[in-house]
């Protein structure tokens with residue numbers, strides 16, 4: 606039976622992660638699942654994000670995935686721990702669900718010179734304080750100063766393909782100005798939502814050149830390769846057909862058009878119910 610790697614996001618944003626994972630490891634099979642019908646997750650409560658994410662993970666398990674990547678910061682912040690600690694031991698201890706926050710947090714130390722770090726994320730990720738907690742845990746001795754800024758309008762702008770509109774410029778500038786006012790010394794800024802790379806050309810207009818912007822795709826892809834190297838028992842299970850299947854909880858035609866933009870390739874998806 607085929608054993609693809611499952612990649613899940615609340616909508617299109619996870620495609621920015623999938624693209625880099627596939628570039629790094631084209632040999633495996635993948636299933637991408639976007640919960641476009643219920644996006645955005647970023648403004649929803651812990652319980653709702655957990656419920657939706659759990660449903661998506663179970664769907665991907667049911668389709669043969671033994672390894673699922675939550676290519677969504679909000680789901681990683683609000684659902685990952687409970688899924689790992691409560692659900693997996695009950696469902697199947699051999700399966701794995703990994704998130705995007707840990708690899709991103711590990712990477713910040715490679716970029717910052719002055720220890721002033723900015724996190725741009727959804728309201729949900731900011732409220733969870735996952736980045737603050739993980740940075741404090743992993744880099745405890747380094748004394749990093751971390752400033753968070755919620756950017757609640759950015760995901761709807763991306764999901765509605767308004768990335769090149771005047772509204773996008775307004776809201777991108779607004780949140781960047783806000784975070785740089787709080788800490789003008791920030792030298793490393795994490796785009797801690799998988800949708801945000803799609804706003805990168807607008808973001809670049811307002812970020813001073815000396816600030817390093819961290820996008821998660823390459824970081825997550827490298828971290829996954831490293832994980833599979835360290836876990837040959839999982840790597841052996843994965844099927845190697847180089848196929849990608851796209852699933853969406855919305856109308857498939859709508860998904861295909863937008864996803865093709867993000868993947869820079871033709872996409873044919875299938876509608877699923879969770």
Ligand code: DGL
Pocket residue numbers: 614615616618619644645646647648676677678679680727730760797798799800
């Ligand atoms: N792309 C997701 C993230 O990385 C969530 C966007 C949303 O659904 O609000 O946080």
